[in-house]
Amino acid sequence: MSDDVAIHVRGLRKAYGDTVAVAGLDLDVHRGEVFALLGPNGAGKTTTVEILEGYRHRDAGEVRVLGADPTEASPHWRARVGIVLQGTGEFDELTVAEVLHHFAGFYPDADDPDKVIARVGLAGKARARTHTLSGGQKRRLDVALGIIGRPELLFLDEPTTGFDPEARREFWDLIRDLSAAGTTIVLTTHYLDEAEALADRVGVIAGGRLVEVAPPNSLGDRQEALATVSWRTPEGTLESAQSATPTALVTELAARFGGEVPGLTVTRPTLEDVYLRMIGHQ
């Protein structure tokens, strides 16, 4: 296993009683990469991530995270891994600043808590008790606690649930900053636009298996898929055609109409089309 690999998983299995949550999953995440695990609820995303974080024990398979088995997580290993869980653990009686300063004390090379608070957009709430925060603000606190130790590897389990669109954009910028600084990021999401906006590679998980791993723009052979060209006929009806050479078709249409083609659109399958097809196959 090379130093380039942050996460290495082979044949991972986990069942809860008779329910199989993860059924033989293979996964490699490279250092410095942003990897999105995409899948519907119940697909095994959280179980997989919590095994990688050292919270759950696996039934079978090989797992190495930053070169170690997460079930034997040492404090040294924990200091290199940042975790943003799906369920938040709240400290109702404490302020944002108190929580961040306290947690900073657990890490050998923690970031400046006040800087981190500002970075996640909670500067105005630093002195507020955490129970007074809105859902989105609590999520930001979770993210702040995940990055306070300057992790090499950051796990984010559905980080933007409950965010308004503006907060999501700000969060995406934060993730891009962290990634630019060299942090390896693994996030789970069921927002396709989030995976598309952030991830270098997307792994689609369904029925406890990785169905496909690819950069978001080539997932499901999206680039090679036939394009759909549609236009309006002089009679006003909508016509469309599938084409592997849409440019040629548009040129031909332009010649036919003698210039502008009325109502012209050229589309390829969206990530959502591809994704729905993939998880539908399972």
Place this chain on the structure above:
Amino acid sequence: MTTTTKPAAPVAAAPARRPGPASLALRQGRLEIRQFLRSRESVVFTLGFPIIMVLIFASIFDGDLGNGVSYTQYFITGMIATGLMTVSFQNLGIWIPIERDRGVLKRYRGTPMPKWVWFAGKVIMVLVIGVVMTALLLAVSVALFDLNLPSTASAWLTFGWVSALGITACTLCGIAISSLARTARSGSAVVTPIALVLQFISGVFFVFTNLPSWMQQVAALFPLKWMCQGLRAVFLPDSFGANEPGGSFELTRVALVLGAWCVIGLVLCLTTFRWTTRRDG
């Protein structure tokens, strides 16, 4: 193989700012105390309850037990023992399930914090609150009900070790029993009945030797009875030892039973403690 000059290793990053173990534990203790004091329910229930009980009891029973020893002198021992059990056993047995349910414990587990630091924080909190509560109880009883404080160093020493051993046993049992509660709300349903029954059968509300003897024998299996008895050795004249079931205050047995409960509690903690809820793997 040629020797290549490696790029200079990055200058050791800023010296580790992480505090040492003792200071980690103290920080954790301070955080726990702060959380406790800011939570109105804990303060009222844990600190206020024993004091209210003393006020009620001392006002109802203002007679004396003979030899000029007041009822207050007797009941204060039960109230201190109850108070110590409340700040440790009930406090932890109720709050840990809430923190576990909220995911606070899970969050700690995801950090490099050594596990023992979290337990140390709880112990420091319990000890500090226990000392404060005992001091308040004594102050109220001395000021309002003419309580006589122990007058010899050896009585204070007994006071110290009985309290320390009792609170340790109750702390460990409180942490252990917290794993029985399945949800945040069930903590108090598990702990409160146990505490109440023990208070009734251990001689907190009644003179112990007036209880049916089978009840005395059941009570003798649990720590609270022995905490009360040990404290009676502190607050009552030596001659009262003859009234105890064993014919004396039996301090050696007090130490042995409380010590045994410390061991039982510790073993249960080490074998059953859960950082996450059941549904959470």
